[in-house]
Amino acid sequence: MPEPATSKSTPTPSARPHALLPLLGPAMVAGVAYLDPGNVASNMSAGAEYGYLLVWVVVLGNSMAWLIQYLSAKLGIATGESLPGLLGQRFRTKAGRYAYWIQAELVAMATDVAEVLGGAIALSLLFDLPLLVGGVITGIVSMLLLLLHSRRGSKPFERVITGLVVIIAVGFCAGILFAPVDGGSVVEGLVPRFEDSGSVLLAASILGATVMPHAIYAHSALTRDRFGFVPEGRVRQLVLRATRIDVTVALVIAGTVNVVILLLAAATLQGVAGTDTLEGAHAAIGSALGPIVATMFAVGLLASGLASTSVGAYAGAEIMSGLLHVQIPLVVRRVVTLIPALVILIIGVDPTLALVLSQVVLSFGIPFALVPLVRLTMRRDLLGESVNRWWTTVLAGIAAVLLITLNVTLLVLVATGA
Template sequence: MMSTALGEGEDRRSGVLASIHVPSGNVAWFRRFLAFVGPGYMISVGYMDPGNWATDLQGGAQFGYTLLIVVMLSNLMAILLQALSARLGIATGRDLAQACRDSFPKSLNIVLWLACEIAIIACDLAEVIGTAVALQLLFGIPLVWGALISAADAFLVLLLMNRGFRYLEAFVIALLGIIAVCFMVQLVAAHPPLMGIVKGFAPSLDIVTNKKLLYIAIGIIGATVMPHNLYLHSSIVQTRDFSPTSLGRRDAIRWATWDGTIALMLALFINAAILIVAAAAFHGTIHQGITEIGEAYHLLSPILGLGIASTLFAVALLAAGTNSTITGTLAGQIVMEGFLNLRMPHWARRLLTRSLALMPVVVVTVLYGDRGVGELLIFSQIVLSMQLPFAVVPLVLFVSDKRKMDEFVISKAVSVVSWVVSGLIIFLNGKLLFDVCF
């Protein structure tokens, strides 16, 4: 199956695929590892985008540290699923969208493609809102104009892509570093109680029985495990020029898994930090009901007693929104080409996706103001969560298939865990949909 997939006229060494050199021979392990560092951080961007901020902020302010366990579990789910995605791409030479096109009837592929496009638009909706809010907080630009300005990021993506994939990765990693530093400073200023954080990582039955808690919990899962990231990761791991032999693929899978795991641990730190800062600053106070990113910005400095805290918060938000636009563009391109075998210039794809995300932001901003935009941001994460089964189920199905994966098929134990995770996601999404409707 692998040889057939690689021989269908889509050479792995075309374009940016296999464009990054991997040292071979008797070289130090860290040199080989560094060659594979990058894709993990590209996909980690989706796990700390502005959508996460809204859900983590609301969860921390309203429920203290209770939802830290959800942040951790969703991150562990993400590590597992992204490792499977990387394995699929390296072992078969096909990304998840291409694998679906190879294996499923056209009608089902259309459904899967539409579901993924909805997820990408929902994610882009969060990026538009996050960027617009950050520009408003930092420079006083109205939300509507900030949303329109965000469309210009298409040209930033095009510029970086033209310079080479390593430049794209370096830019993303630099912005991730800025976000991490901003939240380290805020964590120190917040002085959160250690025991409260420890208790937050312990399971709580309230999360399942309390509808409000469950709603935010599902939002956190939806904002953390990104459907389109599974398509993205299976493609960009193929940018490394590893040996197409069995040994070369096995080595590539190992380093790609480490890259993704380390990068997603950074995402766990940032998501947990947002929730912890919100809990320390707002929970148990008159500001406990805070739901807006803008409100948090104005209150952080006076509450934490650190003048620069609010500015750092907004800078990190702008960096997160900018970063997310890059991966959203790449994912959209991969999904469209994979499912439909249809190619579109990156700038055109970006402007199309951004236009579809801009319309609801502009309409809601004009009709309902800032508060309506905040509720739209939360809703976008619920939409993302609803799309997860459409990406997770095909992924686990493929990596569990001996005919498709050959010697790289996952073990029975890993397959069982993967199906349990998939089933849990589907169950939680179903319960949320039932609660919302009835």
């Protein structure tokens, strides 16, 4: 197998658990995609409208996300290249490459809309800033975080994002300590079922916010940036072991927070008027659990918006670079990708509705990222000893079929007006 041009030296780790700690980090950055404001809006809406009905969707999505993110990380480690970069090398026609780039770019822009809107809403809740001003501030902060990555490298960027993840987890989970969760209903919510077309719509939104296409693209790039090409043998095996731990920790945190958000909404917001928006949910949480919990929720939402929009912009830059072999200055790209979110704020579209719908757009982008990922990671000529085992490919294939089936079902329901 020819070694890719990108070859970054990776320190040789020992087999001791503490020696694996320096290798952790990329999954926590990618995992921020599972804690973005779109997740908050989707899970909050699901809990407020349907109670515990869709708990199973969050759990299923997080379980699939573990496998998917590990495959993406493994691809970067075993090839020294990102998923967009590998796809850019394999398209036979320029038209095909541009068509794929357009859909991937639309998904990245939908992601950015959710993240900027979430940050804007949080700044409005905390400081009573106009949404447009909050959107601009969120974009500027994300730009500064990206500059940190480009100038100081991946590790300082990972540390900042990890700090924001801690704030997100504390901010969103604090309320559950005071919310009267119904344990029996939680267990019932683990049984897969839908109630109506609205629950299917929210399920697609939750999955779009959980198994996120841009996180699939980004994770392979993050491991490439951190490790480069890792040769076959003991070093790669240890890096992959650390990566499995990394992905597990990141997604346990993300999954727990997402379930808690839905349970918090189910326990305190179900049947309460006005909770179909994040502003209304924040007010209802304040009324039910007190202003301190409401403020912590808003702080978590702000950290979510700032961290996730940085990772989303990183993914968008990688998509363009890998597929089109075009490098655009970071500031220019950040300004361009901010425009859709700012337009939504200017024309007065309901931000929470835009957040939920953006997650539905993401769900339709999942197959375009997931199917190529599975196909590439099952190629021995590309991954060598790290090629998928047969059962890994089967599980990943099942996940792809489930996600695609849900999207087709959603299209039918919307088309028939069910």
